[in-house]
Structure formats: C-alpha cells, structure tokens
Amino acid sequence: MRVIVPPLLSTRQFIGCGLLVLSLLLDNAAQAVEPLYGKNLTPVAGLFGMPSARSAALLSTGDVAFAAHGALASHAVFDASAFEALRLDGETHRLALEWRYAFAPGWELQVELPWVSHSGGSLDSLIDGWHSLWGMPDGGRDTVPRDQLDFRYQSTAASLSLRDSASGAGDVTLALQRALVDDNEWQVSAGLGYKLATGEDRELLGSGAEDAFAVLRANWAPAGSRGQLFGQAGYLRAGQIAGLQAVQERDLWFAGLGIGWAVHERVTLLAQIDAQSAPLQSDLTALGATALLLNVGARWQVSPRWALEAGFIEDIRVETAPDVTFQASLRFTP
Numbered sequence: 001m002r003v004i005v006p007p008l009l010s011t012r013q014f015i016g017c018g019l020l021v022l023s024l025l026l027d028n029a030a031q032a033v034e035p036l037y038g039k040n041l042t043p044v045a046g047l048f049g050m051p052s053a054r055s056a057a058l059l060s061t062g063d064v065a066f067a068a069h070g071a072l073a074s075h076a077v078f079d080a081s082a083f084e085a086l087r088l089d090g091e092t093h094r095l096a097l098e099w100r101y102a103f104a105p106g107w108e109l110q111v112e113l114p115w116v117s118h119s120g121g122s123l124d125s126l127i128d129g130w131h132s133l134w135g136m137p138d139g140g141r142d143t144v145p146r147d148q149l150d151f152r153y154q155s156t157a158a159s160l161s162l163r164d165s166a167s168g169a170g171d172v173t174l175a176l177q178r179a180l181v182d183d184n185e186w187q188v189s190a191g192l193g194y195k196l197a198t199g200e201d202r203e204l205l206g207s208g209a210e211d212a213f214a215v216l217r218a219n220w221a222p223a224g225s226r227g228q229l230f231g232q233a234g235y236l237r238a239g240q241i242a243g244l245q246a247v248q249e250r251d252l253w254f255a256g257l258g259i260g261w262a263v264h265e266r267v268t269l270l271a272q273i274d275a276q277s278a279p280l281q282s283d284l285t286a287l288g289a290t291a292l293l294l295n296v297g298a299r300w301q302v303s304p305r306w307a308l309e310a311g312f313i314e315d316i317r318v319e320t321a322p323d324v325t326f327q328a329s330l331r332f333t334p
Contacts, residue, residue, distance in 0.1 A: 033057060033187070033219040033228045035258050036270050037329050038295040038313050040321045041073040041092045043118070043151045043204050044160065044287060045279045048238050049173055049195030049211035053256045053272060053295075054110075055230065056187040056217035058179045059102035059334070067098040067331040073313075073322035074121065075151075081283045083156050088286070090149035091121025092322070094170070106179040110191075114170035116205045118162060120147040151204065153287070157246035158280075166203035172196045187219040191234075201242060209239025215254075228260040244280065252277045258295070266301040273316070291320035297327070307331045 035053035040046060052069075059065055070093075077088040096114040103109055151162040175193035182188075193213045199206020215234030221227075233255040241248055258272030272295040282288030297311015309329040315321035 033221050033230055033260065034299070034307075034331070035230050035256075035260075035272055036295050036297050036299075036309060036311055036327075037067070037069045037096075038272070038274065038293070038325075038327065039071065039094065040274075040276060040291055040293060041071060041094060041325060042075065042077075042286070042291075042320075042322055043088055043092070043162070044153070044244075045276065045291060045321070046092065047171075047201075047204065047207035047241060048236065048252065048279060049171065049193065049207075049213060050236060050252070050254050050276055051173070051175065051191070051193055051213060051215055051232075051234070053230070053232055053258065053274065054217065056179075056189040056219045056232075057182070058106065058108045058177060058187075058189060059100060061102050061105050063102050063334045065100040065331070065333045067329055069096045069098065069327065069329045070094070071325055071327040072121075073325040076323045077286045077319050079284045079286060079319070084282060084284055084287075085152070085154050086284050086286055087150055087152045090151060091119055093117040093119070093167075096170075106182075108177040108179075110173075110175040110177060110193075112173040112175075114172070114199075115168070116170040116199065117165075117167035118149060118151065118204060119165040119167075120149040122147055155247060155282075158244045158248075160204075160243055162204045166200070166205060168200055168203065168205050170199040171206040172198045185220060185222050189217050191215045191217065197239070207239065207241045209241055211236055211238045213237070226262040228262075229258070230260070231255070231257040247281045249277065249279055249281060252279070260299075268299045268301075269297075270299065270311070271296050285317070286319040289317060289320055292316040293321045305332055305334065307333070 034055045037052045073092045075088040079086045094116050096112050099111045101109045153160040173195045175191050177189050177191045180188045195211040197210050201208025213236040217232040220229045236252045238250045254276045256274040260268050260270045262268045274293045276291040278288045280287040294314045294316050299309045301307050313325035
C-alpha cells in the first residue's frame with residue numbers, strides 16, 4: 001500500500017494560516033494605547049536625555065502609575081577616518097523606575113530614575129553564533145576578544161574612554177505632560193522635560209550636564225478597531241559634555257511612529273520606528289549620522305492593572321544604535 005504524504009505548507013500558506021488564527025482571536029480586543037519603552041543606549045547617544053515614546057493619554061486626576069523598564073544592549077562598532085577613531089565593544093545594562101502622577105485635570109508629572117551598568121558582558125558568543133547561522137556580517141566581532149569592555153573615541157578635538165566596568169545611578173529625568181485633545185479616538189498632549197546631571201560622567205553613567213526637551217505626542221485608536229497608531233516629535237537642548245564640547249551637537253531633534261495590533265483582549269503586538277539626530281559632528285556613521293531604530297515587541301495584559309512587555313531594538317541604520325537591545329517592562333496602571 002502506498003502512503004501519500006501531503007506537501008509541507010509554503011511560506012505564503014503558513015502566513016495565511018497564521019493570520020486566520022489571529023483573526024479568530026480579535027473579538028473584544030483591548031484598545032489601550034501605550035508605545036513600547038525604548039532608549040538608544042550607545043555610549044555617546046545614551047548620554048543625552050532623549051525621552052522614550054509614551055502614550056499621549058494622561059491618567060485620571062489623582063491616579064498614580066508605576067513601571068520598571070530593563071534593557072540589555074550589545075555594542076560592536078570599530079570604525080575610523082583620517083581624523084577620528086571609534087571603538088565600542090561591550091554591553092550596557094539599564095534599569096529605569098518610572099512614576100507618573102496626575103495632579104490636576106489634564107496635567108501629569110513623570111519621574112524616571114535609571115541605574116546603568118557598562119561591562120564586557122556575556123552575549124558575544126550568542127550573537128556570533130546567530131550571525132554565523134544566518135551568514136550575517138559580524139561587524140568585526142571576530143577580530144577582538146569576546147566579552148571585553150572597550151569604549152573609546154578619539155579625534156583631533158575630542159575624546160571619550162571607558163575600559164573598566166562601571167555601574168551606578170544614571171541621570172534622573174523630570175517631565176510635565178499637558179493634555180491638548182482627549183476624545184474617543186484621538187489623544188494629543190505636549191510635554192516639557194529636564195534631565196539632571198546625577199550620573200557619574202567619568203564612568204559614562206551620565207553626561208555630567210543638564211538637558212531640556214519639548215515634545216508633542218499623539219494617539220489614534222478608531223472606535224471598534226483593533227489597531228492603534230501613536231507617534232511623537234520633539235526638540236532637545238543638550239548641555240555640554242566634558243571631553244566632547246568641540247564636536248558635540250547641542251540642538252537635537254527626535255521623532256517616532258508606531259502601530260499596535262490587538263490580537264487578543266490581553267495581547268497586543270507593537271512595532272515602532274524611532275529617529276534621532278546625530279550626537280556629534282563626525283564623519284563616522286555611528287556618531288555623525290541620524291540614528292534609525294526599529295523597536296518590536298508584545299504586551300500581555302496580565303490583569304486589569306498589570307502588564308508585561310518584551311521585545312528588542314535593532315539598528316536599522318547600522319552602527320547608529322547598539323547591535324541589538326533586549327528589553328522588558330512591567331507596568332502598573334490604576
């Protein structure tokens with residue numbers, strides 16, 4: 001007797017089946033709009049007080065919300081020009097505690113307390129194996145020892161260096177948010193923020209200078225739809241960073257746009273693209289080009305008040321952000 005084995009699904013059929021399964025889960029999908037948290041943790045750009053994307057919707061008066069955001073970034077940049085040399089080899093860990101309080105109708109105060117650590121880390125072998133498996137370029141990782149810390153930038157006018165592990169409190173950020181539009185589908189708000197110089201700049205835990213920013217944010221979640229859009233755009237005035245003043249850009253812009261898709265009443269998939277202007281006047285891509293980051297992840301609403309997030313950030317424009325950043329968040333919303 002001959003046994004006929006059905007052919008394997010093609011990629012198109014597999015994707016179609018996946019979409020069909022997702023469509024069966026879309027009834028009563030949750031519509032809360034909250035972008036993924038994310039920071040550019042490169043040793044130079046990470047010193048500036050660029051705010052993460054957040055919802056334009058504010059809390060109800062008197063409510064308090066908390067969040068804990070953890071990130072692990074792997075760096076691998078080896079570049080040079082006639083007058084500059086850059087070497088970023090190591091890992092950055094960051095834990096940020098966030099507190100929001102709606103102290104009056106349409107007004108919200110936000111405080112972020114970060115803890116930062118730079119070390120040789122332990123991800124090099126994992127990333128090398130991943131690159132080898134898919135035949136991807138490794139950016140020079142195979143030319144240096146694994147799991148070492150070596151952050152160095154040198155030019156004719158500026159320098160930066162960290163070769164010993166360091167950890168400690170980062171730069172605290174305070175922000176004030178004001179609601180401008182709040183209806184069934186649209187929320188628009190404006191914010192002002194100030195980054196304090198609380199981190200140790202000699203260990204690249206902070207910039208050693210204060211920054212100020214202004215930002216405009218918007219959400220759109222059509223009634224009855226399982227999709228949501230969100231975005232932000234803003235300007236940051238940076239303080240002068242010791243050792244980099246001669247080449248530092250002080251007037252910086254940032255912007256981001258993202259989409260959320262509720263595949264279940266408790267599960268939302270999210271994708272965002274964030275852009276930031278170059279931190280330095282440099283011929284090197286990592287320092288002198290606009291950064292483009294792709295932030296992808298999912299949120300699981302564990303209960304009406306608690307939510308878990310997990311995802312990763314990739315540098316769409318290679319070298320303008322860490323090679324890869326893994327992140328997770330825990331949120332409490334009343």
